[in-house]
Amino acid sequence: MSEVKFTIDGREITAPAGEKLLWVALKHDIYIPHLCGIQEEQRPGAGCRLCFVEVEGQAHPVTSCTLPVREGMAVKTRTPAVDRLVRSAFELLLSDHRLQCGKCPKNRACALQQIARERGLKLKLNRLKPLQREFPPVDDSTAVFACDRSRCVLCGQCVWADQQVAKVGAIGFSRRGLNRTVSTFTGMELADSPCTKCGLCVEACPVGALYFLDDNWKNLQGGQTPKGKI
Template sequence: MNKMISIIIDGKEINAEEGRALLWVALENDIFIPNLCAIKEKARPSASCRLCFVEIEGHPRPVTSCTQTVADGMVVKTRTPEVDRLVTTAFELLLSDHRLGCSKCPKNKACALQRIAKERKLKLKPKRLNKFVKDYPIDDSVDVFVLDRNRCVLCGRCVWADHHIAKVGAIGFSQRGIKRKVSTFGDKLLSDSSCIQCGECVKVCPVGALSFKENHKDKV
């Protein structure tokens, strides 16, 4: 274990192990920082969701807290106008590409997007940006779970779980840019892939893109 150091987040003094990622130190001390793509066990964070911005004294601009390791005496603010602006825009961008209809979503009330909206007082239906129309067919070809890409936020947690927890390699990212999506090799149905239906990917999905079929019963 590294030596313990002390940092200040939002005025609160916190003891933490030197070298750990700021995001996890904050979350473990009940300080909420929005995040979707962060995985504690992953050595090098993907830093792709761009939600965990904070301001650190000495840095000219907000930085992502998942990529920042804590150092003694660090002074962090999780809410400043600059941070809020970036988080709001990132959140609105993600929502502009996310199929809503929470009441019909198996993740309703357990959804990371809903949590962020509540904590940061953000709207789930922002008016500033147009909504992109996504119409991916829902893949319910396997017995245990359903993959609905229209609700996917491309955080990559499922892909990581599939590769590092389940060690199966049934899914990965395909395409690029706006077409980027989670898919099986050759973009086949899950039932035609090497998926073993272990459900590890479903457990880590922060939104309603991957859900167990048993949670669907009271929906639709």
């Protein structure tokens, strides 16, 4: 594949033509906020709306997970328009996320915290009120890991891990609008579903919606995967 040269924030970068900008930037240690991006996915879902960048010559910010790199393009990861969209998308996600970082198993390892840190955003609501809505009870039926939908950001990483990596198909997206959720077929408990407890979905979760219940969690934080032990 042919290589192309272009710039991100003025830095000259070479990458294979057609590769999506988000992954090229991350590879070069240029941070762009993202939750739903999956590098292997043929057609990115582009649902989280956090990875906006500005390309010289284009009037509006575009999502970098869907942007193929081109020869000579000049990309900026921080502009007033980009920052405004990221700030709004982030605050919108927080408004529907149970914000009790101290009690969250993902505290300090959470993608939302990383975005806040990198972009100087606050982990609290500024303009918006929290959406008061009911979530199904925490599903800890597997005794290995738990699913708390009040922390879910609907990024779909767990669904990809379950369906495309583990090839199990225990979970998927269901319902629509504000009720969109990750669920098992008919919403049964995970223990009753085809779930094999492989833990790939838990590892994939960037926030604290899926978390291990026993010591395996600590192993994960130590950088080990708990897969073999379950």
